[in-house]
Amino acid sequence: MDDAELFERIRSGDTDALNRLIERHYDSIRRYCYWKTRRADLAEDLTQETFYRFCRSLPGYTHKGKCRAYLYTVARRLCGDALREQPPEPMEQVPEAKLGSSLSAEDEAGAHFQSKELQRVLRELPPELQEAVILRYSYGLRYREIAAVTGVPLYMARIRVERALTAMKKRMREEDSDEHEPERARQAAAGSPCSEA
Template identity: 30%
Template sequence: MLRVKSGDLDKMGLLFERYHRPLFSFLYHMTGKADVSEDLVQNVFYRMLKYRHTFTGEGEFRTWMYHLARNVLNDSVKQNKSRNHEDVHAYADRIDGGTSADAAFEKQQDAESLHKAMAVLSEDHREILVLSRFQELKYEEIAGILNITEGTVKVRVHRALGELKKVFLKNENRRKTHDM
């Protein structure tokens, strides 16, 4: 990013190749909409170019990038006000790993249950889990992105996981009761 900042804009392609998938994953888990997430990724990279002068190189690039991604997401939410999640079935084929039909069906149900549980969580809980579990960022990096202490990140992750477990189990119990 420092080379992009100094005018070597060709390096932006390398950054895109490295980070567009993790950004898409983060934004998809936050919005639940693949097409919206793709647009938001483009907006993040546009802002990286536009605000390249703000990257100092003192912190990690990923922290700065996710901070921009959060701002793009927040701006999008303010503009659209509609936060409907797309049907998980549209994304299930990306989750499946080509196993047997029964295993694939069970995996799809688990993914659907997890997606539904994540959608019920507050935005703060969903965001902290996406960053820590799906994006696999270190607590130190998350603290930089959210402008909080590392200890606060640990507490929030613990609380979010507890809430996710509670919602997931509640949904699973409903599903099993309904299937009987």
């Protein structure tokens, strides 16, 4: 059953349909809040507040196929407010044990960004590019949804994702060539005629 069908049932007073809708989106919103704040307890609170506000807005909410984008927009605003009050701990300072006990590795940044190398390269991007690529590839949002969540035109959402991917690929190629440079220099020195003299 898709979101539209659930909304029809919610409108007719079916609380089970509301619970199913919340269950469908809860984990991804929680992971997003965690990615934004880097605090599991705060992410849980913000997720609950997101769904509380969503439920409060249901009487005036008109479903147009954008429920997921609406939830991410609410979560993004709540995270922004929370971060203005208290900035997140940098990932380098968050102990591994704290991450492991509060959320699984998949929750940390999404299934597509598991490797430490990818996470590091991602953190080097400007925040708006980080968010665009995370929303696209970790949470599966379409460009139109990313545009709605971040408040930019559709073309800008697409450009941000493309720029992020280009920058990440470039950085990883640079690092790959830097890793192989000492080996190449050693091989060149071993094979050069000057080294035999």
